[in-house]
Amino acid sequence: MTDATLGNLDRLTRERLAELPPTASLVYLELRNADGPRTLRQLSRQMARPKTSAHRALRQLHEKNLVTCSPRHTDPPSSEWSVDE
Known part of the structure; x- marks a missing residue:
């Protein structure tokens, strides 16, 4: 997969990201x-x-259903985040 930029994301995703602060897009x-x-x-x-x-x-991003969170059972426990596609 090539590197994603805001310009090559689908229109719906760009619109949802536009509603959020710049850090969320990053x-x-x-x-x-x-x-x-x-x-x-x-x-x-x-x-x-x-x-x-x-x-x-x-x-x-999670509230907009753009990313998902999965628990990681380590010591100490942490969560892993990924894009919800």
Whole structure:
């Protein structure tokens, strides 16, 4: 898959992202371009954004049904996020 940009996403996804803050779009694109699910910590590091900003964006994306969250049974437990396609 080629790297996704906002311009080559489908119209409905672009419209849903337009309703959210810019950080949410960045998080969405990072997840879409990833080679698998990412944890909050991984996203925060890759995007050089505070965890609180990334977490807020993930919650907003989840509310719009653009991303999904799966529990990861590690010690300590964490969640993995991916694009909901």
